[in-house]
Amino acid sequence: MTMEHRSHVHRVTAAAGVAALLVALAACSTPAAPSEGGGVPGVTEDTVTIGTHTPLTGPAAAGYAGISAAASAYFEYLNDNGGVHGRSIDYIVKDDGYNPANTQTVVRELVQEDKVFAIVNGLGTPTHLSVIDFLNQNEVPDLFVASGASDWNQPEKYPYTFSFNSSYVVEGAALAQYATDAHPGKKVCLFGQDDSFGAELIEGAEHVLGDDGLVAVERYAVSNPDVSAQIGALKTAGCEIVMLGTIPGFSALAIGTAAQLGWSPMWFATSVGADYVTLSGLLKDAAPQLLDGFVSANYMPGISSDWVKLFSTINDEYNDGAVFDGNTIYGMSMAYLFAEALEASGQNPTREALLEALTSGDLTGNGIVPLAFSKDSHEAYPAAGIQVVEDGVQDYVGSTYRVTDDDVEAIDAAFPPVTEEGIPAN
Incomplete structure (x- = not known):
C-alpha cells in the first residue's frame, strides 16, 4: 500500500x-x-x-x-x-x-x-x-x-x-578543503552510508586529502540502526574531524552514540543530513551542546x-x-x-x-x-558553501568552493535576487 x-x-x-x-x-x-x-x-x-x-x-x-x-x-x-x-x-x-x-x-x-x-x-x-x-x-x-x-x-x-x-563528490571535496584550511593537521575520518552516497563522499574527500588522507572510514546500512561499533572504531582511531555521509536519522545516531561514548569530535556533514532544525528535533535537549560548531556543506540560500x-x-x-x-x-x-x-x-x-x-x-x-x-x-x-552552527544558528561562514576534476577553488557565493515575488514571469 x-x-x-x-x-x-x-x-x-x-x-x-x-x-x-x-x-x-x-x-x-x-x-x-x-x-x-x-x-x-x-x-x-x-x-x-x-x-x-x-x-x-x-x-x-x-x-x-x-x-x-x-x-x-x-x-x-x-x-x-x-x-x-x-x-x-x-x-x-x-x-x-x-x-x-x-x-x-x-x-x-x-x-x-x-x-x-x-x-x-x-x-x-x-x-x-x-x-x-x-x-x-x-x-x-x-x-x-x-x-x-x-x-x-x-x-x-x-x-x-x-x-x-x-554532488557528494563536490560536497566531500568542499568539506575536506575547509577542514584543511580551517583546521590544518587534524585527523580527518569518515562515516558514510554503504552505497554510492558514502563512496562518492570518500571520493570527494580523497580529491583533496589524497588516497591515504582519511585516517579511518566506517560505513553503515540503513537497515541496521546500531552504529556503536563503527563510532567506537572511529574514536579508537583518534579521529578529530568526522565527515558524515548520512541521512538525518543516522547523523543523529552517530552524534548521539558518540556522546554516549564520551567522545566529541568535530562533525562535518553533507547537506542531505545536516539540517539543524531536523537534527535538533531528533537529539532534543542535548542538541544545543552536541551541535554547537557543527559544520556542513550547502548550496541553497x-x-x-x-x-x-x-x-x-x-x-x-x-x-x-x-x-x-x-x-x-x-x-x-x-x-x-x-x-x-x-x-x-x-x-x-x-x-x-x-x-x-x-x-x-x-x-x-x-x-x-x-x-x-x-x-x-x-x-x-x-560548488558548495560551508555552514557552521553557532549559538543555535546555522549559516554560511564565507567559504565557498567550486570543485573540478583538477582543482578545488575558493569563490564568492552569488545567490540571485528574488524577482517578481518568486514567480517566473509569463
Missing part, C-alpha cells in the same frame, strides 16, 4: 531524545502505456500534472517528509498567482518509504496510471537508481533528483535525468537571504505553519526551478521543449552559483 497526496502534503515529524532515538530506529523496465488521445502526458489546457516518490514513512522520513510538503506549498502559492502560462501545477506525491521496491511500484503508477508530465525531485540514491532506466527508456523527464549521486549527470546515457543537489524571507511567508500561509527548516528551503527552491523551466518551455509545453529549456543555459535557479545545466552537463550546482 502506498501513501499519496495531491497538491499539499502534511509534514511528518520525528522527535526523540538521544537514548530514545537509538531505540526507535532499532525498531525494471516495462514500457509505459501511451497517453490517451495522443496528447502531451500530464498537460491539459488548465493543468500540468507532475509527480514524485519520497519517504513520508520509514528511516528517511525525518526531515525529508517536509520537502514535498514545502514544494506543494510553493506550487499552491504559484497557482494562486496565475500558475505558469495560465496552467496550475498538480503535484502528486507518493510515499516509497525509502525502499527501492516501493519506488518502482509508485513510479510506474505515476507514469502509467497518472500519466504525469515529469517526475520531479524523486528522493534517494538507492531508491532513484531503481527507476532511472525505466524513466529514460520511456522518455519521461526525470528532473532535479534529490540526491547528490553523480549518476544523475550522465546526459548521453540518461538524457532525461537532471540533478539538483551539489542562507537564512538571511530574501529567498528565505519569501519562503517563510509562503510556509506560513500555504503549509499549515509547518516548522520552517532547511528542508523547506530546499523543497521550495526546487519547485521554483521547475516553474522557471516550465515557463521557459512556452505556452504549449512538451517534454522535448522542457529539456531544451533546461539545457539552454538560460535558467538561473536560486543556488550558490549559477546553474551549470547544458547540452553536455546535467549537473546543477558544481
Whole structure:
C-alpha cells in the first residue's frame, strides 16, 4: 500500500531524545502505456500534472517528509498567482518509504496510471537508481533528483535525468578543503552510508586529502540502526574531524552514540543530513551542546537571504505553519526551478521543449552559483558553501568552493535576487 497526496502534503515529524532515538530506529523496465488521445502526458489546457516518490514513512522520513510538503506549498502559492502560462501545477506525491521496491511500484503508477508530465525531485540514491532506466527508456523527464549521486549527470546515457543537489563528490571535496584550511593537521575520518552516497563522499574527500588522507572510514546500512561499533572504531582511531555521509536519522545516531561514548569530535556533514532544525528535533535537549560548531556543506540560500524571507511567508500561509527548516528551503527552491523551466518551455509545453529549456543555459535557479545545466552537463550546482552552527544558528561562514576534476577553488557565493515575488514571469 502506498501513501499519496495531491497538491499539499502534511509534514511528518520525528522527535526523540538521544537514548530514545537509538531505540526507535532499532525498531525494471516495462514500457509505459501511451497517453490517451495522443496528447502531451500530464498537460491539459488548465493543468500540468507532475509527480514524485519520497519517504513520508520509514528511516528517511525525518526531515525529508517536509520537502514535498514545502514544494506543494510553493506550487499552491504559484497557482494562486496565475500558475505558469495560465496552467496550475498538480503535484502528486507518493510515499516509497525509502525502499527501492516501493519506488518502482509508485513510479510506474505515476507514469502509467497518472500519466504525469515529469517526475520531479524523486528522493534517494538507492531508491532513484531503481527507476532511472525505466524513466529514460520511456522518455519521461526525470528532473532535479534529490540526491547528490553523480549518476544523475550522465546526459548521453540518461538524457532525461537532471540533478539538483551539489554532488557528494563536490560536497566531500568542499568539506575536506575547509577542514584543511580551517583546521590544518587534524585527523580527518569518515562515516558514510554503504552505497554510492558514502563512496562518492570518500571520493570527494580523497580529491583533496589524497588516497591515504582519511585516517579511518566506517560505513553503515540503513537497515541496521546500531552504529556503536563503527563510532567506537572511529574514536579508537583518534579521529578529530568526522565527515558524515548520512541521512538525518543516522547523523543523529552517530552524534548521539558518540556522546554516549564520551567522545566529541568535530562533525562535518553533507547537506542531505545536516539540517539543524531536523537534527535538533531528533537529539532534543542535548542538541544545543552536541551541535554547537557543527559544520556542513550547502548550496541553497542562507537564512538571511530574501529567498528565505519569501519562503517563510509562503510556509506560513500555504503549509499549515509547518516548522520552517532547511528542508523547506530546499523543497521550495526546487519547485521554483521547475516553474522557471516550465515557463521557459512556452505556452504549449512538451517534454522535448522542457529539456531544451533546461539545457539552454538560460535558467538561473536560486543556488550558490549559477546553474551549470547544458547540452553536455546535467549537473546543477558544481560548488558548495560551508555552514557552521553557532549559538543555535546555522549559516554560511564565507567559504565557498567550486570543485573540478583538477582543482578545488575558493569563490564568492552569488545567490540571485528574488524577482517578481518568486514567480517566473509569463
